[in-house]
Amino acid sequence: MTEAAVSAESGVDQRKKDLVIIRDLRKNYAALEVLRGINLTVRQGEAVVLVGPSGSGKSTCLRCINRLEDPASGQIFLGDTEVTSRHIDLNRLRQRIGMVFQGINLYPHLTALENVTLALRKVVGLSRHAANEKGKHFLSIVGLADRFDFYPSQLSGGQQQRVGIARALALEPEVMLFDEPTSSLDPELVGEVLNVMKRMRESGMTMVVVTHEMQFAGEMADRVVFMEQGAILQEGRAEEVFGASAHPRIRDFLQRVKTGGY
Amino acid sequence: MHALLRHFFYFSSVLPHWRAILDGFLLTVEMSVLTILVGIPLGLVLAVIRLLGVKAVNLLVMIYVDVFRAVPQLVIIVIFYFALPYGGISMGPATATVAALSLVLAALAEEIFWASIGAVPKGQWDAGRSTGLGFLSTLRYIILPQAIRMSVPPLTNRAIGISKSTTLGSVVAAPELLNITGSLQSNTANPSFLTVGALLFILLFLPLVRWSRWLEGQMQQRKV
Numbered sequence: 001m002t003e004a005a006v007s008a009e010s011g012v013d014q015r016k017k018d019l020v021i022i023r024d025l026r027k028n029y030a031a032l033e034v035l036r037g038i039n040l041t042v043r044q045g046e047a048v049v050l051v052g053p054s055g056s057g058k059s060t061c062l063r064c065i066n067r068l069e070d071p072a073s074g075q076i077f078l079g080d081t082e083v084t085s086r087h088i089d090l091n092r093l094r095q096r097i098g099m100v101f102q103g104i105n106l107y108p109h110l111t112a113l114e115n116v117t118l119a120l121r122k123v124v125g126l127s128r129h130a131a132n133e134k135g136k137h138f139l140s141i142v143g144l145a146d147r148f149d150f151y152p153s154q155l156s157g158g159q160q161q162r163v164g165i166a167r168a169l170a171l172e173p174e175v176m177l178f179d180e181p182t183s184s185l186d187p188e189l190v191g192e193v194l195n196v197m198k199r200m201r202e203s204g205m206t207m208v209v210v211t212h213e214m215q216f217a218g219e220m221a222d223r224v225v226f227m228e229q230g231a232i233l234q235e236g237r238a239e240e241v242f243g244a245s246a247h248p249r250i251r252d253f254l255q256r257v258k259t260g261g262y
Numbered sequence: 263m264h265a266l267l268r269h270f271f272y273f274s275s276v277l278p279h280w281r282a283i284l285d286g287f288l289l290t291v292e293m294s295v296l297t298i299l300v301g302i303p304l305g306l307v308l309a310v311i312r313l314l315g316v317k318a319v320n321l322l323v324m325i326y327v328d329v330f331r332a333v334p335q336l337v338i339i340v341i342f343y344f345a346l347p348y349g350g351i352s353m354g355p356a357t358a359t360v361a362a363l364s365l366v367l368a369a370l371a372e373e374i375f376w377a378s379i380g381a382v383p384k385g386q387w388d389a390g391r392s393t394g395l396g397f398l399s400t401l402r403y404i405i406l407p408q409a410i411r412m413s414v415p416p417l418t419n420r421a422i423g424i425s426k427s428t429t430l431g432s433v434v435a436a437p438e439l440l441n442i443t444g445s446l447q448s449n450t451a452n453p454s455f456l457t458v459g460a461l462l463f464i465l466l467f468l469p470l471v472r473w474s475r476w477l478e479g480q481m482q483q484r485k486v
Contacts, residue, residue, distance in 0.1 A: 091395070101385055107390075118393070119393035168392070
């Protein structure tokens with residue numbers, strides 16, 4: 001039985017080490033407090049899903065992990081590396097953290113393969129040939145081997161986002177961050193992206209996911225973290241956070257999501 | 263009608279002067295090409311410098327851009343040719359014209375590049391930086407290719423406009439095409455020289471105009 005399978009069955013495997021550690025993370029835009037003391041630990045191989053209303057700080061929290069946002073105070077660690085250290089080499093750190101965006105953000109002037117290989121060549125330093133081999137491998141993992149020479153504008157939204165996932169995966173990161181990866185997609189294209197994410201989860205990838213897909217969160221999350229107004233309101237297994245023991249405000253939120261009033 | 267043809271299309275009278283006209287034409291081509299080759303890269307460099315966000319430097323760039331956009335090109339040419347020698351910088355008429363126009367084009371190009379860089383979605387920076395590309399690599403491989411593509415149509419228009427301004431060099435006696443054909447017209451009282459001049463300008467700029475239109479079409483096709 002693989003390690004990933006162990007953690008899938010028993011929820012959280014205590015033997016796995018802590019990979020992402022967030023301590024008292026705070027962030028404000030002028031007077032507006034976006035993050036008010038977040039404490040969160042993600043274990044290796046764990047899938048943590050952040051949910052909550054818009055403006056609750058989920059995305060900001062995620063973007064602090066690879067320092068696309070700079071926190072006002074607090075600490076973040078990736079393994080033994082302090083992400084929030086002033087002396088950190090950000091470009092090296094970011095190779096260890098993959099990110100998938102709500103806006104997808106493929107490079108429109110490059111083909112699918114070039115999107116995946118750009119960092120392999122210019123950051124990792126692979127030759128064009130080696131980068132192409134690797135790029136094609138990761139495009140085939142997301143089911144797009146036959147589309148490698150297509151430009152983003154020639155791909156559907158779901159295909160584009162799968163290229164976005166391949167681009168992040170190709171650097172073989174230790175953790176993958178997903179910032180509402182399906183929010184900008186037409187409903188019928190959401191499934192193909194979620195399927196790729198489920199497969200990644202089964203292969204043991206450590207994932208932190210911000211999403212509004214509650215059913216998906218329930219299915220694949222080892223742990224669900226509910227955020228509200230820059231703080232964690234409740235965290236635990238999906239059954240706990242979404243179930244009978246949920247905080248009243250979470251039940252309220254779930255109700256609004258269901259009825260489309262959200 | 264007959265009079266019009268005789269005055270403006272009396273080409274047999276122009277032919278003996280073909281050598282002088284050709285020289286003027288070649289100088290115009292040379293001045294235009296040099297102005298573009300200096301002005302556009304300089305504009306790009308200024309836009310990138312402005313992107314680095316050093317306040318004092320940005321202020322200088324913006325003063326330069328505003329001044330060279332505000333002052334008429336003719337005045338700048340005259341200052342370069344007649345005033346700069348007092349500061350120890352002496353240039354021939356053609357060089358002074360090219361120097362003045364290059365700096366004007368650089369100012370205009372800087373604005374175009376700056377706007378285009380700003381029009382590239384912020385998510386493109388996020389994506390590049392998140393894969394470990396540094397600021398300059400992200401700029402070079404992701405942002406600028408898109409920004410430059412957006413810049414090409416307005417830039418071509420500006421470049422054509424500025425190249426036509428090489429005719430202003432005639433005020434400082436640069437022997438370019440309009441100067442030559444204009445003088446011949448005065449000396450011989452024959453406006454056909456100006457017709458030939460105009461035809462040569464069309465010959466020079468029409469391909470450029472067509473090329474810029476083609477580029478615009480290409481861009482829309484690829485939806486960059």
